[in-house]
Amino acid sequence: EAQVTQNPRYLITVTGKKLTVTCSQNMNHEYMSWYRQDPGLGLRQIYYSMNVEVTDKGDVPEGYKVSRKEKRNFPLILESPSPNQTSLYFCASSANRDRGRGEQYFGPGTRLTVT
């Protein structure tokens, strides 16, 4: 089954404790992206990756890092989480064919709480 998976699905942590949220897709997609969803704000892009070893900032990159060492994986790293990073996080992927105009496939989300 074609899918985007994220782990963990739920995470409660404390300020300053480094964490990683993993994202993996099995559709051989070149493009991957991270979003955060906050009430009343919709989804906002954090980082994106056009292909392996190619990453760039989205609209709200502060406090986050990413890496893209393999095509299927795109982990989101919070080096020193703060309470304002409490949010629902989504990973997404899409293919580069059709000039990249296809829809993005979303993972199930990771609900992060930072106390």
Add this chain to the structure above:
Amino acid sequence: AQSVAQPEDQVNVAEGNPLTVKCTYSVSGNPYLFWYVQYPNRGLQFLLKYITGDNLVKGSYGFEAEFNKSQTSFHLKKPSALVSDSALYFCAVRDDTGRRALTFGSGTRLQVQP
């Protein structure tokens, strides 16, 4: 900068009646428009998209959307609502640059009453 507006936080409709969820957008260049649906505790599911071509786009679960360039709108419609359509709906736009970032509206909660 691109933006999306969903003017209604919630839309209520009776089962069997037609539904419309409104969306207007702003983007420089050609717009790529999408509708996604989110059920409780689930990720976003793709419904339909407009890239080019016919202004009326048909998608999953009987939904359709009409692209109106002059009004910069992309309203989601369904002729006959089902209770199971109750969910959170997001309109999104992206431009035709390489960043491919989707800009989402704030979402509209659709409530279909039996």
